[in-house]
Amino acid sequence: MSSPARLFRRGSWAETSRIAAVLREETVGGALLLAAAAVALVWANSPWAGAYETLRDTRVGPASLHLDLSLGTWAADGLLALFFFVAGLELKREFVAGDLRDPRRAVLPVAAAVGGMAVPALLFVLVNLGGPDGALRGWAIPSATDIAFALAVLAVVSSHLPSALRTFLLTLAVVDDLLAIVVIAVFYTASLSVLPLLMALVPLAAFGLLVQRWGRRGGRRAPWWLLLPPAVLTWVLVHESGVHATVAGVLLAATVPVRPAEPSHAPDRDARRTEAAGPPAQAMAGGPGAGRGPAAHLEHLLRPLSAGVAVPVFALFSAGVAVGGLSGFAASVTDPVALGVVLGLVVGKTLGITAATWLVARFTRAELDEDLGWPDVLGLSLLGGIGFTVALLITELAYGIGSPTYDHAKVGILTGTVTAALLATVVLRLRNRRYRRVYEAEHVDRDADGIPDVYQRGSADG
Template identity: 50%
Template sequence: MSDQQPTGSDLSPPGESTSDTSPSRTAQLKRWAALDTTSGALLLTAATIAVVWANSPWRDSYQDLLEIEFGPAALHLHLSLADWIADGMLAIFFFVVGVELKHEFVAGTLRDFKLAGVPIVAALGGMIVPAACYVAVVGIGDPEALGGWAIPTATDIAFALAVLAIFGRGLPVALRTFLLTLAVVDDLLGITVIATFYTDTINLPALLGALVAVAVFAVLVRMARRWWLLLLPVALTAWTLMHASGVHATIAGVLLGFSVPAVAMRGERMPRTEWFDETIRPYSAAVALPVFAFAAAGVTVVGTSGIIQPVSIGIMLGLVVGKVVGVLAFTALMVRFTPLRLPDSIGLRDLLPVGMLTGVGFTVALLIAELSFEVGSDSHAAAAKAAILAGSVVSAAIAAVLLRWDARQLRDPDMNRDGIPDVDRDVIGG
């Protein structure tokens, strides 16, 4: 779903059509914002600004900005700007992830295990092995920091797809679908980890209230469009109650996204999951994610000691080595010992750069780091964030080189070795 870019008419509500077939300037801007390359460039720019500012003579002003507090105290929402961004802005991104997951499970690549089995297992390998790398290093050198075991398990969809779009020209389009499926499953597992392992106490009445609000949203989003004015206040209610419950508020975004129907209804020309994805993705990609990157990536290393420690070594090892080893090993086992095969036009050699791309952790990894260690007072927090940034950059750089190498190699007519000549020969950028 996310590889489709919205056109002017696609941005009209379901069931409506436009007489003007040429996209408006607003539609063109939204289409540009939703591109993989645009999202990746904005993320990188925001992160770079944060890192430069946090290591400049004016670094105190960066921290002061993020520590500004505002919001209604009566609703337990008197939060710092950093918390508003992590809990609020990132919920928009997780809503898009939830919508995408729902569409993939109902109408996309995840609906058929024969097609999705290999990338699903690859995603599992890409989480288990990096976590094991982290535990092996930190368990020996700094056992008190074992709570950050999930940090190197995350994959940043936006960054990974951007690198593939730029450097993967000439490679099969099926490779993008494989990476997208793997990253989507990775996000689902990451969301489960956040909800399960990074929730200290739960306010049960607030949690039940949040689930009721999600249920109301699910009913409204299936009704005629005249009821959709209620969607935003109901969604905000679900988010507020989820935040009050102690469960990370971004989980509300995922649940709300999951509630959107993934099949066309009421005579509409597209499923509502597609419409919500195309409508909200530009704001997620061009606003929510870059703002979060700006707030989370500002690691001060100038004059800071202790950046190199077991935590940073474990994260670097997990992202740069553990990710690619996990993806390749679990995929090889699946292909070797089960009837499942890779999709058309993809061979095991193509998974080497894909495995490296999954080492681009960034967004979700930074979120888990903030949940694992208390930013500002925990010496592990700065080390973890610095390692995430360094590991993601190294993984992206190696993946870019490998993608260009792979694109120059001759391709076999049966790359996935299923005994049937490959039919899907479309290439990235072709």
């Protein structure tokens, strides 16, 4: 009789190594994000608040191309396009060459992402039914998880989280980021100009052809800057069409091949590692060496820029909100919009992710991995309630900068994020002793071949 399927199974060594490297960069980016948000909050509530608003609203760019945008808008439309480009590369790599190409592995993070978006949106709508006109436009605000922020919290509270849980958290966040960009494109496009959108297909196709040629030349030896003109032109035309310009980042990512154009010949030691790691290893191996396709090269180049520059700068321009002391904070956080955001992030995310996980277990008759329990699912679900970057972006699109509702929603985002982080801290700290044992077992390498023993005993297959 076959053993039951396992949820949160340990992945292959290649996938685990790659995700560990990604999470290290995102954790550093999360620290910068927290610092930028703190600076913005302090600045916006200081005697120099006027200077903050002046800087945020300063317009630069050619008016003839309708690109005389404020610095805050450049951060939201331009820098976050890079963020979504990297997220698109990550998701494509996961489903084309990563462990999630197996539908049995993909179903859990996808279902959890859908549940983690639907329930918060439903709670927000319920709280704001019958409210002021336009309040319901913010229904999608509590829908997305901020992976950088969540990992910064995770680094503080539980540095020994098992690899399966880290992988699940990253994949969940990437999937709901991409679902969020679909929501932005469909529900937050005020007016659509079809001609620029059709014209954007030309530079988009040119980018796809160039990136394939760039990949065939090995990435590192080819002039990567040749990819910039069609990418920028695609962004400009999507922006001109009325669709939010960050959608261009996802479209561009979709054209990037994941697998290398030609098979590479790794040294014997690397061949041993990829053989033990499983089929995805050739395409997913870490380091700027053999077996990596154009998506891996571009992600390696751009992730530090996305996590370390784009997202923190966006936070600097978007997180600043004048609270107005304790009385002002109380008035803001009890506004139905802010209350809907808080409930969506803290309660909705937790219910949505946990319920989706339970439903997957129920209908697939799968069991949690023997090292984990439902409190671990609860802790990760609370981490999923840390919403910041995409939530701030949707707030701007829903209500417009400077309106009272916009400020109330930002207070709700900050309150909900901090509350979810504190609750996740309590749950995960209570489980940290168990995590330490699993973490230590995952790093035992008795034969000193560079691959922990658990990845060579078939444990990756459950």
